[in-house]
Amino acid sequence: MGWAIALHGGAGDIPRSLSPDRRLPREAALRHCLQLGVSALQSHAHPLDVVELVVRELENHPQFNAGKGSVLTTDGTVEMEACIMDGKTMRCGAVSGLTTVVNAVSVARLVMDKTPHIYLGFQGAEAFAREHGLETVDPSHFITPENIERLKQAKEANRVQIDYTQPIKQDEKSEVLAATGGSGDSQIGTVGCVAVDRDGNLATATSTGGLVNKMVGRIGDTPVIGAGTYANSYCAVSATGRGEAVIRATVARDVAALMEYKGLSLQEAAAYVVGERVPQGTAGLVAVSASGEVTMPFNTTGMFRACATEDGYTEIGIWPTEQE
Amino acid sequence: MGWAIALHGGAGDIPRSLSPDRRLPREAALRHCLQLGVSALQSHAHPLDVVELVVCELENHPQFNAGKGSVLTTDGTVEMEACIMDGKTMRCGAVSGLTTVVNAVSVARLVMDKTPHIYLGFQGAEAFAREHGLETVDPSHFITPENIERLKQAKEANRVQQDEKSEVLAANGGSGDSQIGTVGCVAVDRDGNLATATSTGGLVNKMVGRIGDTPVIGAGTYANSYCAVSATGRGEAVIRATVARDVAALMEYKGLSLQEAAAYVVGERVPQGTAGLVAVSASGEVTMPFNTTGMFRACATEDGYTEIGIWPTEQE
Numbered sequence: 214m215g216w217a218i219a220l221h222g223g224a225g226d227i228p229r230s231l232s233p234d235r236r237l238p239r240e241a242a243l244r245h246c247l248q249l250g251v252s253a254l255q256s257h258a259h260p261l262d263v264v265e266l267v268v269r270e271l272e273n274h275p276q277f278n279a280g281k282g283s284v285l286t287t288d289g290t291v292e293m294e295a296c297i298m299d300g301k302t303m304r305c306g307a308v309s310g311l312t313t314v315v316n317a318v319s320v321a322r323l324v325m326d327k328t329p330h331i332y333l334g335f336q337g338a339e340a341f342a343r344e345h346g347l348e349t350v351d352p353s354h355f356i357t358p359e360n361i362e363r364l365k366q367a368k369e370a371n372r373v374q375i376d377y378t379q380p381i382k383q384d385e386k387s388e389v390l391a392a393t394g395g396s397g398d399s400q401i402g403t404v405g406c407v408a409v410d411r412d413g414n415l416a417t418a419t420s421t422g423g424l425v426n427k428m429v430g431r432i433g434d435t436p437v438i439g440a441g442t443y444a445n446s447y448c449a450v451s452a453t454g455r456g457e458a459v460i461r462a463t464v465a466r467d468v469a470a471l472m473e474y475k476g477l478s479l480q481e482a483a484a485y486v487v488g489e490r491v492p493q494g495t496a497g498l499v500a501v502s503a504s505g506e507v508t509m510p511f512n513t514t515g516m517f518r519a520c521a522t523e524d525g526y527t528e529i530g531i532w533p534t535e536q537e
Numbered sequence: 538m539g540w541a542i543a544l545h546g547g548a549g550d551i552p553r554s555l556s557p558d559r560r561l562p563r564e565a566a567l568r569h570c571l572q573l574g575v576s577a578l579q580s581h582a583h584p585l586d587v588v589e590l591v592v593c594e595l596e597n598h599p600q601f602n603a604g605k606g607s608v609l610t611t612d613g614t615v616e617m618e619a620c621i622m623d624g625k626t627m628r629c630g631a632v633s634g635l636t637t638v639v640n641a642v643s644v645a646r647l648v649m650d651k652t653p654h655i656y657l658g659f660q661g662a663e664a665f666a667r668e669h670g671l672e673t674v675d676p677s678h679f680i681t682p683e684n685i686e687r688l689k690q691a692k693e694a695n696r697v698q699q700d701e702k703s704e705v706l707a708a709n710g711g712s713g714d715s716q717i718g719t720v721g722c723v724a725v726d727r728d729g730n731l732a733t734a735t736s737t738g739g740l741v742n743k744m745v746g747r748i749g750d751t752p753v754i755g756a757g758t759y760a761n762s763y764c765a766v767s768a769t770g771r772g773e774a775v776i777r778a779t780v781a782r783d784v785a786a787l788m789e790y791k792g793l794s795l796q797e798a799a800a801y802v803v804g805e806r807v808p809q810g811t812a813g814l815v816a817v818s819a820s821g822e823v824t825m826p827f828n829t830t831g832m833f834r835a836c837a838t839e840d841g842y843t844e845i846g847i848w849p850t851e852q853e
Contacts, residue, residue, distance in 0.1 A: 221610055270674070282568035290791050303777045305776070309658060309748075310659060312659060315739070329775050330743065330744055331748075331772075331777075332747065332748040332749075332776070333747055333748065334633055334634060334659060334744045334746045335634060335658060335659040336659070336745070336746060337744060337745035337746015337747065340746070341746070363657075363837060377694070426643060427654065428654055428657060428661060428665065429660070429661035429664065430657045430659055430660060430662050430664070431634075431654045432631075432656040432657065432658050432679075434657075436822075437656070437754060438751050438755075438776050438777070438779065439753070439754075439755040439756065439776075439782060440754065440755065440786055441781040443779075456655075457653070457654060458656050460629070460655050460656070460754050460755075461628075461629065461655075461754070462627075463755040463759075463779070463782045464756065464757055466779045466782055467786070470782075470786045472785070474786060474791045475769060475790045475791070481839065498663015498783060524697070
């Protein structure tokens with residue numbers, strides 16, 4: 214039993230033809246964030262602090278869909294959400310609808326630590342963050358040219374296919390919202406990190422800008438405890454993918470529930486949820502167990518991910534490895 | 538196997554000394570809503586329509602903590618949230634932060650039916666409701682004198698009990714008339730189609746923007762092919778324990794019956810005094826466990842069983 218950490222930068226339809234200028238910076242970021250988390254664990258930082266630290270770093274990186282670099286709503290704005298949970302105490306914090314706060318995961322942490330509540334949304338969450346002196350910037354700070362382009366392409370796809378306000382078949386809706394546009398550079402992702410220390414203390418944190426061209430006010434799986442984020446004494450889970458599918462399947466909770474209620478191992482539980490409980494192409498997750506195991510299953514083309522364990526195992530990847 | 542329905546008007550520290558003028562109208566409302574739901578099921582309405590209908594009725598009743606009669610935020614405003622889920626398809630809809638829409642559960646239904654999303658919050662949810670022509674009113678419509686009083690007493694208790702956050706927020710004031718509750722309804726038809734819906738004004742004196750368990754799928758509301766669940770109580774406890782999902786998960790993953798699963802979750806997975814739920818199974822069973830002093834509740838099954846109550850019955 215030793216420490217373990219895993220992090221992700223989003224699962225989705227990431228084509229193997231991804232150009233080096235889009236692939237290399239993200240791989241470097243995954244490597245950098247992994248090292249950050251590993252060093253923190255080696256210094257005996259608490260897993261809650263480790264996951265917050267790593268997710269903040271991922272939020273600040275403009276090429277992941279969280280914080281700076283968040284995808285845009287249908288109005289061209291950014292609405293960020295995040296969640297953090299402590300496995301030992303089951304304390305948790307979540308926020309939605311942030312527009313000016315630099316690090317959503319830190320607001321979630323504050324909600325958990327400084328209020329009697331779990332979840333704050335929109336203007337109330339923004340006001341709370343300011344009251345506590347968290348760093349805020351002009352909303353334009355988070356918007357990148359790549360995301361302006363993604364939104365444009367998603368709207369183009371919408372015009373060609375269907376107006377989403379009409380009742381349409383479920384798979385068509387998914388296609389529309391998954392519109393990756395010409396670049397094939399899907400941004401379905403979120404960012405997240407899970408960690409466990411030698412004492413079995415587990416923690417998870419997830420952060421996201423949501424779905425390209427989402428309706429204003431749309432909340433995804435990330436801040437929904439049990440869907441995109443969950444930790445208890447068995448494991449810590451951070452999920453990514455199509456938020457609506459992750460919510461329906463209560464992905465993060467189910468991994469832990471399968472371990473507890475059916476006696477599955479971490480890997481069995483996670484593989485089952487990702488393989489059988491969500492539609493193909495909609496989800497991935499990273500998870501660690503109390504005994505220091507790690508798993509990073511996904512049923513999408515790829516998932517930006519990295520993990521390390523105290524006994525020396527390290528993995529950084531985007532697409533399935535040969536064994537998968 | 539027949540139809541079954543259960544509904545609640547909130548679990549909490551409801552004292553047995555509750556005065557008749559506060560008890561009788563709620564019992565009458567529970568009876569009325571139960572009959573509404575039963576008639577709909579007998580007319581072969583789909584459970585989704587049944588739960589929406591019943592919850593709308595409960596939202597409109599000023600003495601339950603949803604819609605009109607919602608408890609107030611620390612700013613003296615109303616922020617309503619609701620959720621609906623279809624067990625067969627697992628489609629669901631949720632909203633938070635509504636301030637002018639008369640029936641939050643109907644907005645949740647529309648999110649489920651008319652958008653590619655599940656959950657809309659605050660101004661986006663309000664705008665969506667208006668675009669779809671749902672009835673909206675001045676925010677003052679939802680505020681009742683009783684809730685203005687409850688907020689006042691909660692703030693008073695805050696000043697006295699600064700550190701005991703939980704106690705403070707549970708402050709039921711001098712009337713002893715706790716409003717930890719929400720409203721909800723679960724239903725199943727003869728074909729095993731399950732549905733659930735929950736609606737609430739949240740917690741007295743809550744922070745502006747605070748979201749509770751009601752719209753968090755798997756916490757306060759959940760349905761799949763095994764059962765439909767609507768929970769009530771202290772939202773934060775219900776979220777941590779993923780109450781509604783766990784009832785179904787215990788049935789599926791551990792093979793427990795509906796009653797065993799629900800009793801276990803309410804008895805062992807949430808702190809005493811924090812939660813209750815109503816649930817029905819695909820085969821027409823009903824259960825309404827709670828670990829609080831009381832829970833406004835009612836249920837009926839096709840084979841003739843009916844129950845309306847507030848406090849534990851003698852067998853419980």
